Amino acid sequence: MIDFTLNGEAVSLDVPPEMPLLWALRESAGLTGTKFSCGIGNCGACTVHLDGAAVRSCSVPVANVAGRAVITIEGLADGEALHPLQQAWIDHQVPQCGYCQPGMLMAISALLERRPDVTDEQVTESITNICRCGTYERIRSAVQSVVQKTDEDLDEENGNV
Amino acid sequence: MSDELTPPSASTPPTEPSPEPITPFGKISTGAGKRSRLRKWTRRAFIGAGAAAGGGLVLGVGGIVFSPNRLSYVPDGAEGEGHLTTWIRITPNNHTTVLVPHCEMGQGALTGLGMLLVEELDADWNLCTIEEAPAEDIYANGYILHAFLGEVGVSIPGFMGRAFDFGSFKMAQFAGLQVTGGSTSTRGTGVFGLRLAGATAREMLLEAGAEQFGVSKAELVARDSRVHHEPSGQSATFGELVGRASELDLPSSPRLKSRDEYRLVGTSQDRADIPGKVVGEAGYGMDVVRPDMAYAAIMRAPVPGGQLAQVDPSPAEAMNGVEQVVQLDDAVAVVAKSYWHAQQALDALEPQFTDAGLGHVDTATIRGWHAAALDEEPLAEPTQGGQVVTAEYCVPYLSHATMEPMAATAQLADGRLDVWCGTQDPLSTRGVAAAVAGLERDAVYIHNQQLGGGFGRRLPGTYDYVEQAVAVAKATAPRPVKLVWSREEDMRHGYYRPFVMGRFQGVVDEPGRIHRWASRFTGRATDGLEADPPYGIKDKDIAVVTSPAHLRTGEWRSVAASQHGFFAESFADELAHAAGRDPFEFRRELLSDAPRHRAVLERAADMARWASALPDGRARGIAIFESFGSIVANVCEVGVENGRILVYRVDSAVDCGLVVNPQQALAQIHGSVIFGLSAALFHEITVKEGAVENRNFPDFNMVRLAQAPRVNVSFIESDAPVGGLGEPGVPPVAPAVANALFAVTGQRLRDLPLHLA
Ligand code: FES
Ligand code: FES
Numbered sequence: 029m030i031d032f033t034l035n036g037e038a039v040s041l042d043v044p045p046e047m048p049l050l051w052a053l054r055e056s057a058g059l060t061g062t063k064f065s066c067g068i069g070n071c072g073a074c075t076v077h078l079d080g081a082a083v084r085s086c087s088v089p090v091a092n093v094a095g096r097a098v099i100t101i102e103g104l105a106d107g108e109a110l111h112p113l114q115q116a117w118i119d120h121q122v123p124q125c126g127y128c129q130p131g132m133l134m135a136i137s138a139l140l141e142r143r144p145d146v147t148d149e150q151v152t153e154s155i156t157n158i159c160r161c162g163t164y165e166r167i168r169s170a171v172q173s174v175v176q177k178t179d180e181d182l183d184e185e186n187g188n189v
Numbered sequence: 190m191s192d193e194l195t196p197p198s199a200s201t202p203p204t205e206p207s208p209e210p211i212t213p214f215g216k217i218s219t220g221a222g223k224r225s226r227l228r229k230w231t232r233r234a235f236i237g238a239g240a241a242a243g244g245g246l247v248l249g250v251g252g253i254v255f256s257p258n259r260l261s262y263v264p265d266g267a268e269g270e271g272h273l274t275t276w277i278r279i280t281p282n283n284h285t286t287v288l289v290p291h292c293e294m295g296q297g298a299l300t301g302l303g304m305l306l307v308e309e310l311d312a313d314w315n316l317c318t319i320e321e322a323p324a325e326d327i328y329a330n331g332y333i334l335h336a337f338l339g340e341v342g343v344s345i346p347g348f349m350g351r352a353f354d355f356g357s358f359k360m361a362q363f364a365g366l367q368v369t370g371g372s373t374s375t376r377g378t379g380v381f382g383l384r385l386a387g388a389t390a391r392e393m394l395l396e397a398g399a400e401q402f403g404v405s406k407a408e409l410v411a412r413d414s415r416v417h418h419e420p421s422g423q424s425a426t427f428g429e430l431v432g433r434a435s436e437l438d439l440p441s442s443p444r445l446k447s448r449d450e451y452r453l454v455g456t457s458q459d460r461a462d463i464p465g466k467v468v469g470e471a472g473y474g475m476d477v478v479r480p481d482m483a484y485a486a487i488m489r490a491p492v493p494g495g496q497l498a499q500v501d502p503s504p505a506e507a508m509n510g511v512e513q514v515v516q517l518d519d520a521v522a523v524v525a526k527s528y529w530h531a532q533q534a535l536d537a538l539e540p541q542f543t544d545a546g547l548g549h550v551d552t553a554t555i556r557g558w559h560a561a562a563l564d565e566e567p568l569a570e571p572t573q574g575g576q577v578v579t580a581e582y583c584v585p586y587l588s589h590a591t592m593e594p595m596a597a598t599a600q601l602a603d604g605r606l607d608v609w610c611g612t613q614d615p616l617s618t619r620g621v622a623a624a625v626a627g628l629e630r631d632a633v634y635i636h637n638q639q640l641g642g643g644f645g646r647r648l649p650g651t652y653d654y655v656e657q658a659v660a661v662a663k664a665t666a667p668r669p670v671k672l673v674w675s676r677e678e679d680m681r682h683g684y685y686r687p688f689v690m691g692r693f694q695g696v697v698d699e700p701g702r703i704h705r706w707a708s709r710f711t712g713r714a715t716d717g718l719e720a721d722p723p724y725g726i727k728d729k730d731i732a733v734v735t736s737p738a739h740l741r742t743g744e745w746r747s748v749a750a751s752q753h754g755f756f757a758e759s760f761a762d763e764l765a766h767a768a769g770r771d772p773f774e775f776r777r778e779l780l781s782d783a784p785r786h787r788a789v790l791e792r793a794a795d796m797a798r799w800a801s802a803l804p805d806g807r808a809r810g811i812a813i814f815e816s817f818g819s820i821v822a823n824v825c826e827v828g829v830e831n832g833r834i835l836v837y838r839v840d841s842a843v844d845c846g847l848v849v850n851p852q853q854a855l856a857q858i859h860g861s862v863i864f865g866l867s868a869a870l871f872h873e874i875t876v877k878e879g880a881v882e883n884r885n886f887p888d889f890n891m892v893r894l895a896q897a898p899r900v901n902v903s904f905i906e907s908d909a910p911v912g913g914l915g916e917p918g919v920p921p922v923a924p925a926v927a928n929a930l931f932a933v934t935g936q937r938l939r940d941l942p943l944h945l946a
Contacts, residue, residue: 054476061469061470062469068676068886070885122467123466124860126466126471156895161592162861162862
C-alpha cells in the first residue's frame, strides 16, 4: 500500500512500488486527466505537482511519493474557481486537441508558483513540454496575461521609460 | 407514427445507438405522396423536416448521391440512398441543437460548421448547441466528395480511395464514410449542407411568423432566434413558432445569404470543447474506463508484412497481474490488470517474427529504389536555349506522432461489439471492427472519443489499432479490454508520409525568365496536381513515376502537398538565383496571371518587410503554395548559431476564400507552421533491417517553445470558395526555411530534414 495525499485527500493505493506514478494515477486512482504520451520523461504530457514542484509522473515510481502531496490537473482549480492559468487558457482559446494541455498547465503553474513575474524568455527556456498541435503562440500570450507585472514592466507598458 | 421523427436527442450521447432507426425524412413518414422536395435542390441534396417528439422543429439535410456514370445527382425516388448529414432541432424553449457530421480533433470543426448553419438560420449563437452526429449510416458525409470535385474535376482524393467505390460514386452509402480530414470540414459540409439546412429552417420559421402576425413574409426578418415584424413591433421567438413551422411544407427556394450579409461568420467564437480540456475532463480514447476492464499491450512484427513465428508466453504468464498472452497472426499481446503490468510483461517476451523477405532493406536501399524508378523515366533534353538548371530533392518517411498514442477499448458480449476509440471516421471504423469480429455492422457500436491529435493518422484505412483491440477482445470476451500502444509501438507502426524523390529541370534565359519547368517524382498517380506550380511558364512537363513501396503510407497533414511544396518552391528559388533575380520579385512576375497568388505573396512580403535589412547572419526565405483550395505564402527569417538552424519569425499570408472563425483560423495556421517546422528541422523515419529504427521523441524530435518562432498571420478574403485551413499552412514552411538557409549560408539543402554540411 502506498499512502500519499492526492489533490488534498489522503489516498492509499494497492500498487507495486515500482509502478510509475502516472499509471497509479490513471488506472488505480481513476484520474485520467494526467496524460500518457512518451513514457520516458521527454514530452511532459504526464506532468503533475509533487510537493509543489513539477515532475513527469511517467518517470517517478509511485513509492517515491509515499507521504508526500501530489496535485494533478483535476486538483489545479480551487474548488469551482479555476486556476488563473486555466482561465487564461480559456480566454486565449489555447488548446487544439488538448492532449498536451494538462501537462502544460501543471508545468507552467509550478513555474509561476516559483516565479510569479516570469518572463516570456524564462518560460521559453524552462518549459520543454511538447505540443504537437503547435499551440505555443497562444501559450505565450496566455501565460503573460497572468504573470504579475513588476514595476519596471508597468513603467514600460505605460511608456514611462 | 406519422410525425414521429426520432432524432437523436440531447439527452442521448451522440454515439449511442438510437433505439429505433432514424427516419431520414420527416415528411416521408407521412406518406410518400406528400413528400416535399426542393425542386431547385433536388439534384444535389435531400431535405426533410417534421415535428420533433415533444414539440419543436426538426430538419435534416441529406448528402449527394451520384448516379453511376455522370456527375449528376440521383433525383426523386432514391429513398435509402439519401444520407442525412445535418440535423437541426429547435425546441419550444427556443434552444437550437445542430448535429454536425464531423468529429472534433482540435481544429474547431464543430464550431466553424455550426457557425455557417447558425448564420443562415439567424439564430442567437448563445442559444445554440453544436454536437457531433452519431456514427450512423444516414449521417455519412457525402458532401466531402463535392468539395473535392469542385477543385479537381473527377479525381478522388487519395485518402478516400480505400473506402470508395469509384465505379458507382455511391461513396457514402457504400463505404460508410463520415470523415474529418483533408481540410474538408468547412469546405464540403459547411458550404453545401449546413447553410442549406439553416436557410430552409429560417424560411419555415418566417412563414410561420407571417401566419401568426397576419403579415406577408417579405415584411419579416429573423434575428437572434426571433422573427421580427418591424413595422408593427411584433416579434416571436423561434421556439414560439416551431410548432407551426414543423407542419409547413418545405420552401421551394430557400435563400442563402451573400457574404456581405454575414453577422456571425467572420467573428471569433469560442470553442465549446476547450473548458473540458483545461480541467482534465475531456475524454480521449486513451482515457476510456469500462466496468471490469482488462488492459493490453501489444508488439507487432517490426518489418512490414512480417508474421509472428513463435513466442514462449511463460515469462509473461509468470508475472504478477498478467492474465493471458494473446497471439495474433502478426503480433503478440499481453492482457493484464493494468497497462503497466501488461507492458512490463510484454517486454519480458522474446517473440520471433518473420520479415517477409524484407529484412535486408534500409533507408539507403529505399533511396536506391526511388532513384532507379526515376532513372527509368529520364527528363527530355530541353530544346530551348538558355541556362539549364537541374536538381534532385528527397523527403523521408514521416510519422504523424500524435500526442495521444493509438488506443482502443473493445467489448464483445451478447452478440454485439462495442468499441470506444478516437477516430476521424466513425462509420468506416464500424465496418473495420465488424469484419474482425465477424458481426454484421448493425451489431457494432462505435463510441467516438476526443482525439489527441489526428493529422491523418485516424483516417479510413488506418484502423489497425481498432482491429487489434477487437482481436484481443475476442480472447477476453465478455470482458472489455483496453489496448494501449506504447509510444515506441506508435512510432514503428504508423501510416507514414511517403518517402519521395523528385528530379527537376528548368531553363532560364538572360533577362531572367523561365522557359521550362520539368519534373519527375515518385508517388501516387493522383499526385500530379500538387506538382504543377501556379507560375506562368509555357513549357511544363510534369509527371509522376509509380513509387516503390516499403513502409505503410497514409495521409499526413497536407498529404502530397507536403513534399511538393518543398520541391517546387525550393526549385523556384534555385531558378530565381540562377537568373540572378530577387526570389520575391521573380515569383511575383511569374504570377501576373494568378492574381490571388500574387496578392498573397505580396502580403507576406509586406508583413516581413522583405527588402529591409536584417542583423548579420540572418536572412529571409519565401515560399508560396496552394492546397485544399487555400493559398499560403510564408516568409521565414532564419539564422545559424553553433551549427544549429534557428527560425526567428514566420510571416504567413493566407487566402482561404472565407474566414469563418478568425481565431480558429489563426490557430490552424500557427499549428501548421509548427508542424511544418518540426518536419523541416527534425523529422526522419529511418529503416534498418527492414524495420523502422525510430523509437520515441528523442529520435523523432519536436519543435518546443524554445524552437517555436514568432508567427504573424494575415488573412486575405476573396470571392473564392471556402478553402481548407488545417493543412494548407504546412507545405510552404520547409521551403521558406530552406530558401532562407541558402541565403544565409550559400548551402542549397535538397533533402529534408535540413542538415547543414
Ligand atoms: S509521458 Fe511522461 S514525459 Fe512524456
Ligand atoms: S493541443 Fe494537441 S498536442 Fe497540444
